Amino acid sequence: MGNTDARTARSRKALMDAGIELLLQNPAASLKEIAEHAGVGRATLYRQFESREQLVQALAVECFELKEQKLAPLKDLNLSARETLEQTFMLLMPMADRFHFLLSLWNIAEQDPEVMALYNRQLFDLVALVEKGKKEGSIDSSFDSNWLVCLIDSLMFSGWWMMGNMHMTPDVAAKHAIKSLFSGVG
Amino acid sequence: MGNTDARTARSRKALMDAGIELLLQNPAASLKEIAEHAGVGRATLYRQFESREQLVQALAVECFELKEQKLAPLKDLNLSARETLEQTFMLLMPMADRFHFLLSLWNIAEQDPEVMALYNRQLFDLVALVEKGKKEGSIDSSFDSNWLVCLIDSLMFSGWWMMGNMHMTPDVAAKHAIKSLFSGVG
């Protein structure tokens, strides 16, 4: 399964990179623009992705896989929930733009079962982590777990905004997010 | 200036309501869909808005004006920064969907000078409020003010998500946001 030709892999990667970049700044970017920006013929795009929807969904899957890949090392460390969360921010903040991509094209991405499966799994994991934090006493049990998950995601969003508009580094953004989350700003 | 005919006002309102609603769930909604959803002829839409961009920008201006209008009562109360912020969440949370609208179509809205002027003014006000909080001791001075502003916005986003996906009420969302912001969740 899957084509192994180096040319295919190369143009696929170029297309996906261009797709993320262009769709991030303009969710209505045309396939023609994306192909051009990738330095690839428009026909090649259609050879790899049946439609605009499929491209977006493939990009969404890639975002989730990248996230999983970045977080994989944490699985073995057996850290506390709080430490795990802190590391999560540090590891994911550099790819905060990917989360914004997912958000801005979610109405398309969510139609793909594969995307939804990945989303639900990672949501489940995060809920579990938050509830572990509650048990360990590092997270206030009176908060709704869904709120907490949502809060964590929105802190990634804050980071993305600060990195893009205020020249904040991922490292600093992650530290701000961690401090804000656990201690508040009061 | 401005047309005072009741019919114009009515169809303009219908179009803007439909625009917010449709563009919120699908930023690529066509003008035909918007006109239909507004129960108005497509030609009427073109009579009121020269282009898609102008419609979006008019909607963005409306969002900012609505925000300003909701916050106006606070001006006279001379509350502390902390109390003002708390009231801000309570007053704005019911219109959190408008902020998501602005975010999702920001690439278009930001091209309008009027939108940018409103945005900058309200950003300025919020920065001032945050810095007042720092002086009053209710906000940790070690945080970057821009980060704090960004955090406040992203808490509105959290509220929007919880209201739309988890049936949270605006009131509860606002209270969660306030508690999370000032005290953190740790």
Add this chain to the structure above:
DNA sequence: AACATATGAGACACTATTGTATCATATCTT
């Protein structure tokens, strides 16, 4: 080197959207 195949360029048909114009009719203003 010989073969296989992915690619770019271009032509093509098709659709959706956009934006303009017209005109009889309904609704508002005065």
Add this chain to the structure above:
DNA sequence: AAGATATGATACAATAGTGTCTCATATGTT
């Protein structure tokens, strides 16, 4: 009630995007 005007329906032209196909060429594979 009479006049003014906004509206809906419709037709229309222009454009942009989509998706398919072909074929000579460049590039990988073996």
